[in-house]
Amino acid sequence: MQAKRITIITGAFGSGKTEVAVNYAQELKRSGQNVGLIDLDIVNPYFRSRELTDFLKQQGIEVVSTQPGLEMADLPALSPRIFAFLQNEELRVVFDVGGDPVGARTLGRFEPYFRTNGYDLWLVVNPYRPGYSAPEQITKLARKIEAATQLRLTEVVDNANLGRQTDQQTRAEGAKVVAAAARMLNLPVVLKTYTAKELRGAEEREQAGNNLFYLQLFMLPPWEEVESGVQKQN
Amino acid sequence: MERVMMKGNEALAEGAIRAGCRFFFGYPITPQNEIPEYMARRMPEVNGVFLQAESEVSAINMIYGAGGAGGRALTSSSSPGISLKQEGISYLAGAQVPCVIVNVARGGPGLGGLGPSQSDYFQATKGGGHGDYHLIVYAPGTAQEMVDLIGLAFDKAEEYRNPVMILSDAIMGQMMEPVVLPEMREVTADQPWATTGKKGRAKPNVINSLGIVGEDLERINIELQEKYKKIVDNEIRYEADGIDDADLIVVAYGTTSRVARSALNMLRAEGKKVGLLRPITLWPFPKPILSELAAEGKRFLVVEMSVGQLVEDVILAVNDRAKVDFFGKLNGSVPTVREVYNEINALLQKGGA
Numbered sequence: 001m002q003a004k005r006i007t008i009i010t011g012a013f014g015s016g017k018t019e020v021a022v023n024y025a026q027e028l029k030r031s032g033q034n035v036g037l038i039d040l041d042i043v044n045p046y047f048r049s050r051e052l053t054d055f056l057k058q059q060g061i062e063v064v065s066t067q068p069g070l071e072m073a074d075l076p077a078l079s080p081r082i083f084a085f086l087q088n089e090e091l092r093v094v095f096d097v098g099g100d101p102v103g104a105r106t107l108g109r110f111e112p113y114f115r116t117n118g119y120d121l122w123l124v125v126n127p128y129r130p131g132y133s134a135p136e137q138i139t140k141l142a143r144k145i146e147a148a149t150q151l152r153l154t155e156v157v158d159n160a161n162l163g164r165q166t167d168q169q170t171r172a173e174g175a176k177v178v179a180a181a182a183r184m185l186n187l188p189v190v191l192k193t194y195t196a197k198e199l200r201g202a203e204e205r206e207q208a209g210n211n212l213f214y215l216q217l218f219m220l221p222p223w224e225e226v227e228s229g230v231q232k233q234n
Numbered sequence: 235m236e237r238v239m240m241k242g243n244e245a246l247a248e249g250a251i252r253a254g255c256r257f258f259f260g261y262p263i264t265p266q267n268e269i270p271e272y273m274a275r276r277m278p279e280v281n282g283v284f285l286q287a288e289s290e291v292s293a294i295n296m297i298y299g300a301g302g303a304g305g306r307a308l309t310s311s312s313s314p315g316i317s318l319k320q321e322g323i324s325y326l327a328g329a330q331v332p333c334v335i336v337n338v339a340r341g342g343p344g345l346g347g348l349g350p351s352q353s354d355y356f357q358a359t360k361g362g363g364h365g366d367y368h369l370i371v372y373a374p375g376t377a378q379e380m381v382d383l384i385g386l387a388f389d390k391a392e393e394y395r396n397p398v399m400i401l402s403d404a405i406m407g408q409m410m411e412p413v414v415l416p417e418m419r420e421v422t423a424d425q426p427w428a429t430t431g432k433k434g435r436a437k438p439n440v441i442n443s444l445g446i447v448g449e450d451l452e453r454i455n456i457e458l459q460e461k462y463k464k465i466v467d468n469e470i471r472y473e474a475d476g477i478d479d480a481d482l483i484v485v486a487y488g489t490t491s492r493v494a495r496s497a498l499n500m501l502r503a504e505g506k507k508v509g510l511l512r513p514i515t516l517w518p519f520p521k522p523i524l525s526e527l528a529a530e531g532k533r534f535l536v537v538e539m540s541v542g543q544l545v546e547d548v549i550l551a552v553n554d555r556a557k558v559d560f561f562g563k564l565n566g567s568v569p570t571v572r573e574v575y576n577e578i579n580a581l582l583q584k585g586g587a
Contacts, residue, residue, distance in 0.1 A: 014241060014410055045264060045348055046408040074264050074348060128239045128412075130248065162239055162412040221409040222568045223492035226500075 004118040006086070006093045008107065009157075010145050011124035012132060013099030016159040016215075018049045020124050020193065021096035023215050025061050033092045036085040039065035040106050043098035045074040047219040051232040078106070086113040101141075101148035111150060121149070122190060124157040127177040128170070138181035155190035156182040157213075166195070236415050242377050243268035243407040246336060246400065247276065249381035250308050253388045254421030255334070256282035257307040259296035261289055261315060264348050265404040266338035269310040280418075290315040294322030294335075301326065301333035302441035304428030306388050306421060310336035312404075313354050314345060316362075323397060324363030328443025328454070330427075332391035334384065335369070336400045338407040341565030350403035350489050351565045355543035358401045359517040366455060368462050370398045370469060371516040373487040377411035383514070385416065390469065394461055395427065401516060403539070405489045405568065471514035472523060476502065480509030482582060483527060485548050486537040487513050490569060494537050497574040508578060516544075524551035533557045535581060537574055539565065 009021045018041070025037045039050040049056075050065040050072075057063070064081045065071055085093050097104050107114075123142050127133050132141065142153055160174020175192065182189050191213035218230060240248070247269045250258075258273040260266075270286065277284035283300075287293035293309050300307035311319060316337045326333060339354045341347040356362075358371045370390055372383040380402070387398040423430070429439050445451030475495070477483050484494045491512040501508050511527070513520050524534075533556055536545040545560045552558055561577045563569045 014239070014244075044267075044408075046404065072348065126239060128237065130238045130240060130244065133236075133238075162237060163410060165237070165412040221405055221492065222489070223496045223571060226496060226571045 004120045005089070005091075006095070006114060006117055006119040008095040008097060008114075008119055008121045008151070009124060010097045010104045010121065010149070011099065011157075012126075012129055012141055013043065013103070014129055015099070015124045015126045015132075016161070016193070017099065017124045018047060018096050018219055019215050019217060020122075020157055020159060020191070021094050022049050022052060022056070022218055023213070025056070025094045026059065028092050028094070029059055029061050034090055035061045036088070036091045036093050037061055037063045038082050038085055038093060038095045039063060040078065040095055041098040041103060042076040042078070042106060043100070043103040045072065049096045052218055052230070055230050055232070082110070086110060086117070101144040104145045105148045107149045107151065114151060119151065120154045121151050122155050122157050123153050123187075124159050125178050125181065126159045126161060127174045128160060128162050133177065135177055135181035135184055138178070139184045142181075142185055153185065153187055156185065156187050158189050158192040161193070161195075237412055238415065239410050240377050240413045241268055241408055241410050242374070242380050242402060243338065244272050245377040245380040245413045246374075246384050246402070246407075247272035248415060249384040250334070250388070251276055251280055251282070252381075252416050252418050253306065253385035254419050255306040255308045255388060256280065257297075257300040257305045258282070258284050258309070259287050259293040259300070259307070260309050260311065261287050261293050263312045263315045265340055265407050266310045266312045266336065268407065269336065269338070290318035291322065294319040294326070297333045297335075298322060298326055298329070298331055298441075301331040302329070302429050304423040304425035304430060306392075306423075307333045308336065309333070310338065312338045312340045313342050313351065316354065316357070320357075320363040323369070324365050324367060325443050326397045327363070327367035327369065327458075328365060329441045330395040330458075331397065331441060332395050334387045334391055334398050334400065336402060339401065339403040347566055348404060349566055350405040350539060350568060352403060352488065352490065352538050353540035353543065353565055354401065355516065355538075355540060358399050359519070359547070367458060368396075368465070368517055370394070370396060370465060370518070371401055372398065372471075373401050373514060373516050374406060375473075375488055375491050375512060375514075377409070377413045379514075380406075381413055381415060385419075388421075392425070394465060396461065396465070401488070403489055466518040469515060470518045470520050470522070472520040473510075473512040473514060474523065475510040475512070477509035477511060477527065477532070479507050480532060481507045482535060482578065483509045483511050483532050484535050484537055484574075484578065485511045485513070485524070485544065487516065487544065490537045490539055493569050493571055494574050496571040497578060500571070500575055501578055506578075506582060508582075513544075519547050519551070521547070521551040524548060525553070528552040528556035531556065533559070533581075535559045535561060535578060537569060538562045539568065
């Protein structure tokens, strides 16, 4: 499957969209592409990718969100620079969208660009979040996000995790729910996330299947940020 | 037993529902918005009431009505909104209405900022409204404790007929952690003092804080103070971690206790004798244990996201018998693990009192 120039990352509130978006933007950069990350989250002013603007800039990834200087405010304002990203055909664009259908609605104003450029619309799913433990609940959310955005989902991201309590069993049980939802939606699971503490050996990775995607966690509370070396804007 | 990943705010809201809370009145403000949002969705599923009031003042007075009728009633807000509620909170304390008030604190003073803060400690523990009264104040340190303490808060509010506050902050409310949710509890609104009709009794129940006739007000205050003494004697909660052989004990609650714990784990791995005393009730304050530790010759470091509020209670408890140092952060910034680590190390190197 050929990835499109624009990847839009949606999902429920707290499903891990920002971690996936930041890591995926870095992955694209590592593969030699020019990457722009658009933080479209105007739902909640905490744990957003714009906190990593300087950190990502050092890696050559531009982040655009709101008017410069107002990044940490809870204002529903978006920067016009987003259009510059969309109009630059040399740029791979990753959208980190706000949670739930209400957050995804913001995409509506960029719809003409999606229509002409094509897009991949991902649904990040963590079935351990309240309200999403059954495939039917996930498909219902998927339909609502499609209705809010007037776009079609193209892939599902399996981000089944219980934070620090995540182990292979929780991943495996969560994966079943995500896979069932993806089947019902008739969509492929494009990525299955894992973090440093899980799935270390090659054999374990093989058992877990294809599309494994390593997540370096950035959206950590202050007591888990010891020597990450990541400078955030707060 | 269900395990789920929840934000502190969501855990608190679901915990309240499972503890029998069926009345939520509130008004939007960041960083507590997940609580009313969750309640708006959840309350109709359990035949409860969610109502977005026209203001914080209105919401706290709705609590007076629902709590006075014996219902388990919750309101939540953040610092400026909690200031608006203070008149109502004083009335609730005076009229002995059980209820739970959540403050997901943000930076102040004034409109302040959206970052976490512990500078509402005085307001929560020393009044805030007018008159000689106290709230029971719980300070959760994990998403799991949000669930556990909100359940306890409703029980204690009812047991003592006293408003209870949960003092959280922007980080505590927004961070996500795995949580085990308890079973749904059935509770009754049928209290002997509730204003739900005479039901054959000779005298109607009255919920009021007015004491204008004769010695009424003094009698009300005597009754309140007797109750507060009972609470002080029975309801102190704290967590002590590695204090027995510690030379230096960090005192911190909520977010800063988490930061301090990470720093202390690093120091202990280096063989340093350091411990943590984490007040879970900010009022009643864990004065006896601090007094005991001071008598044993321990020294203390208080870590706060304020210019020094909790530290005053520690100084009072220690009463000049031990050295109390302070590491605070002004609102608008959060202490890092490295900063707290360095602070403790510097104190240990300075040695003695």
